[in-house]
Amino acid sequence: MTQPLSEPTLAIEVSDLTVAYRDRPVLWDVDVEVPAGVLMAVVGPNGAGKTTLLKAILGLVRPAAGTVRVFGQPLKAVRRLVAYVPQHRDVDWDFPTSVLDVVMMGRYGHLGWFRRPGSRERALALAALEQVGMRELAHRQISQLSGGQQQRVFLARALVQDARIYLMDEPFAGVDALTERAIVKVMRSLRAAGKTVVAVHHDLQTVREYFDWVLLLNVRRIACGPTNDVFTEENLRQTYGGRPVILEARRT
Amino acid sequence: MGLDDLIISLLTDHTVRIVGAGALLMGITSGVLGVFTLLRRQSLLGDAMSHAALPGLALAFLLTRSKESAPLLLGAALAAWAGALAVIAITSYTRLKSDAALGIVLSVFFGFGLVLLTVIQRLPTAAQAGLDKFLFGQAATLLQRDVATVGVVAVLALGAVGLGWKEFKLLSFDPAFAGVQGFPVRLLDVLLTSLVVLAIVAGIQTVGVVLMSAMLIAPAAAARQWTDRLSTMVILSALFGALAGIGGVILSSVGDSLPTGPAIVVCASILVYGSLLFAPGRGLVWQRLVTSRRQRMVRALRVLAQLYWLGTQHGDPLRPHPAGALRALVGPDVQASLRELAARSWVRRLDDGRVALSPEGLAVGRDFLVETEPVLAPGTPESGERTA
Ligand SMILES: Nc1ncnc2c1ncn2[C@@H]1O[C@H](COP(=O)(O)OP(=O)(O)O)[C@@H](O)[C@H]1O
Numbered sequence: 001m002t003q004p005l006s007e008p009t010l011a012i013e014v015s016d017l018t019v020a021y022r023d024r025p026v027l028w029d030v031d032v033e034v035p036a037g038v039l040m041a042v043v044g045p046n047g048a049g050k051t052t053l054l055k056a057i058l059g060l061v062r063p064a065a066g067t068v069r070v071f072g073q074p075l076k077a078v079r080r081l082v083a084y085v086p087q088h089r090d091v092d093w094d095f096p097t098s099v100l101d102v103v104m105m106g107r108y109g110h111l112g113w114f115r116r117p118g119s120r121e122r123a124l125a126l127a128a129l130e131q132v133g134m135r136e137l138a139h140r141q142i143s144q145l146s147g148g149q150q151q152r153v154f155l156a157r158a159l160v161q162d163a164r165i166y167l168m169d170e171p172f173a174g175v176d177a178l179t180e181r182a183i184v185k186v187m188r189s190l191r192a193a194g195k196t197v198v199a200v201h202h203d204l205q206t207v208r209e210y211f212d213w214v215l216l217l218n219v220r221r222i223a224c225g226p227t228n229d230v231f232t233e234e235n236l237r238q239t240y241g242g243r244p245v246i247l248e249a250r251r252t
Numbered sequence: 253m254g255l256d257d258l259i260i261s262l263l264t265d266h267t268v269r270i271v272g273a274g275a276l277l278m279g280i281t282s283g284v285l286g287v288f289t290l291l292r293r294q295s296l297l298g299d300a301m302s303h304a305a306l307p308g309l310a311l312a313f314l315l316t317r318s319k320e321s322a323p324l325l326l327g328a329a330l331a332a333w334a335g336a337l338a339v340i341a342i343t344s345y346t347r348l349k350s351d352a353a354l355g356i357v358l359s360v361f362f363g364f365g366l367v368l369l370t371v372i373q374r375l376p377t378a379a380q381a382g383l384d385k386f387l388f389g390q391a392a393t394l395l396q397r398d399v400a401t402v403g404v405v406a407v408l409a410l411g412a413v414g415l416g417w418k419e420f421k422l423l424s425f426d427p428a429f430a431g432v433q434g435f436p437v438r439l440l441d442v443l444l445t446s447l448v449v450l451a452i453v454a455g456i457q458t459v460g461v462v463l464m465s466a467m468l469i470a471p472a473a474a475a476r477q478w479t480d481r482l483s484t485m486v487i488l489s490a491l492f493g494a495l496a497g498i499g500g501v502i503l504s505s506v507g508d509s510l511p512t513g514p515a516i517v518v519c520a521s522i523l524v525y526g527s528l529l530f531a532p533g534r535g536l537v538w539q540r541l542v543t544s545r546r547q548r549m550v551r552a553l554r555v556l557a558q559l560y561w562l563g564t565q566h567g568d569p570l571r572p573h574p575a576g577a578l579r580a581l582v583g584p585d586v587q588a589s590l591r592e593l594a595a596r597s598w599v600r601r602l603d604d605g606r607v608a609l610s611p612e613g614l615a616v617g618r619d620f621l622v623e624t625e626p627v628l629a630p631g632t633p634e635s636g637e638r639t640a
Pocket residue numbers: 021022026044045046047048049050051052053
């Protein structure tokens with residue numbers, strides 16, 4: 001195949017990334033290329049460094065070595081283009097605030113220092129809540145949400161960031177089938193709008209159905225590419241350390 | 253002295269007014285910053301920091317040999333900051349967990365401060381007299397100049413919270429997300445911690461280093477009980493802090509040997525316990541009431557279900573049944589449940605002691621049975637056997 005004159009744009013390009021929290025590296029010499037416009041799953045066992053990879057892309061952990069480029073630029077220059085859906089367990093849901101308030105936090109970066117959210121931010125937040133099917137719960141206290149609803153609040157918060165890349169950490173963890181379908185729908189509409197979605201995913205059974213691109217990760221990059229080429233028994237065995245993979249599929 | 257005399261003297265007395273102003277400023281500042289400390293789960297850090305202020309005070313006195321409040325408070329602020337840095341350093345460069353780091357910093361700094369205080373007491377000059385008021389606070393010795401200093405500190409701290417409200421809120425709820433959006437998380441953290449230092453400094457003369465942390469916890473903890481909005485919580489916490497401050501000053505001016513710090517903390521504790529018990533929604537009493545009401549309701553619905561079932565067995569749902577038969581089916585507390593049902597007119601109690609469903613009760617019974625079929629539907633082995 002001949003290369004086009006200009007390289008197809010990479011949404012994210014991670015090169016030689018090595019991260020260690022203490023002495024043992026959690027990510028070792030990882031290269032990842034995410035083409036723009038794909039829906040990519042990050043797959044690997046617990047402790048494989050999936051969350052760490054997302055955080056490194058977002059500049060939340062400092063790598064020991066390696067670089068991250070977003071649309072060919074260092075992250076600092078294009079921060080607004082990257083949205084994040086953390087694991088919903090990451091925050092204290094007893095914090096005194098409402099669903100709408102949390103979603104509006106996705107606009108804080110655009111507002112910049114000191115400017116307070118106003119009616120425009122409110123409207124955007126309500127629209128995003130509508131998109132994830134949570135509009136009626138806008139004024140609910142966040143402690144009164146189920147795990148699936150918390151996840152959707154975080155998704156809505158990322159939507160109002162109005163980014164071009166969406167990084168999601170286990171968006172389906174602990175959600176019911178209905179919520180899972182709602183989240184998949186949002187992901188697909190993001191891709192239809194030309195956005196790039198990268199999601200940590202644990203359910204091997206649904207990878208082919210949901211994602212067109214896959215990264216298999218276990219400290220090292222095992223494989224990365226179109227799902228059909230990369231999501232093979234052999235690669236999965238390598239990713240999960242030679243253990244039978246179908247059992248791994250049931251873990252959450 | 254009667255109560256009205258006391259109040260009049262409190263309102264007109266120059267000293268009391270100054271002292272009251274000091275307590276008010278202290279209460280508001282620590283109330284506001286305490287909310288963030290509490291929500292970020294850093295109450296123990298606040299405790300370590302306020303204890304750590306003591307050696308700073310003592311060193312500042314040794315250097316200046318004066319009890320002018322500005323340099324003393326500067327010393328206190330620097331030492332409190334050093335304490336916070338020491339906690340961070342210990343947790344990031346050793347394998348010790350943060351509770352150990354907090355304990356170490358608190359005891360080492362505070363112990364050193366006590367040693368310095370002892371040294372100061374032995375100095376030949378008279379200037380050192382009363383420096384130990386910084387342990388438990390003695391508002392009565394506040395001068396107008398001191399209150400002015402505290403006022404500047406308080407305005408700085410509160411102004412900064414108002415300015416960076418959105419940023420501090422985000423930092424407290426989800427610091428990683430603040431970082432994702434390009435806010436300098438480390439800097440915000442340093443800023444907010446500095447504001448807590450200011451709050452400690454604002455209160456240290458009134459409350460003292462030992463009990464200062466209570467003022468960073470109590471008003472905020474009390475306020476949390478009453479609201480689910482951050483802004484309301486901050487305002488309430490400021491109010492509670494001010495109330496405790498003023499209340500404590502009055503208490504300690506009535507009982508004349510009582511240091512202000514403990515008196516203020518007593519008032520703050522009353523607010524906390526009152527809120528923990530009685531706040532609607534979160535208060536224990538409230539929750540107990542709601543739970544027991546729910547329990548009663550569920551028990552009553554069980555009785556209703558039995559009536560409904562008995563009725564359908566006999567082909568007439570509204571047919572009266574002897575209360576005794578019900579007792580055999582659902583247990584001894586059937587009377588309470590019947591009262592509950594009668595009060596809602598779901599059940600009619602006949603003069604001969606029999607009871608019957610009302611048409612409304614019948615409708616409720618149907619709904620309830622449809623909803624809870626697997627659990628409460630009659631015909632479960634237990635009830636079925638006994639009536640077969
Ligand atoms: N903040 C941290 N400090 C120390 N070790 C960490 C930290 N975060 C993660 N780790 C370790 O790094 C490894 C990878 O973690 P993570 O990226 O969360 O994996 P995954 O998301 O794939 O389950 C794990 O062994 C975990 O224990």
